Amino acid sequence: PAAIELPAKKAAVAARLGLTPETLSRVLSRMRKAGLIEVEQRMISIPDPLALRRWAGGR
Numbered sequence: 001p002a003a004i005e006l007p008a009k010k011a012a013v014a015a016r017l018g019l020t021p022e023t024l025s026r027v028l029s030r031m032r033k034a035g036l037i038e039v040e041q042r043m044i045s046i047p048d049p050l051a052l053r054r055w056a057g058g059r
Helices: 011-015 021-033 050-058
Strands: 002-005 039-042 045-046
Touching: 011 021, 021 039
Parallel strands: none
Antiparallel strands: 002 045, 039 045
C-alpha cells in the first residue's frame, strides 16, 4: 500500500495538472468507485499500486 498527501487543495492541484476541479473530482471518483484509491481530505491512499498502474495503463 501507498499514500500521498496532496500538496495543496484539490482545485490548486487540478490547475497545476491543467484540469478543471470538476474533471479532477470525476477522475478521483472513478478511481474510488473502482476500489483503486481511498480519499480523505488531501490524503490519498492506494491499497494496491499495481492495480492502479494497470488501470492507468489501460486508459
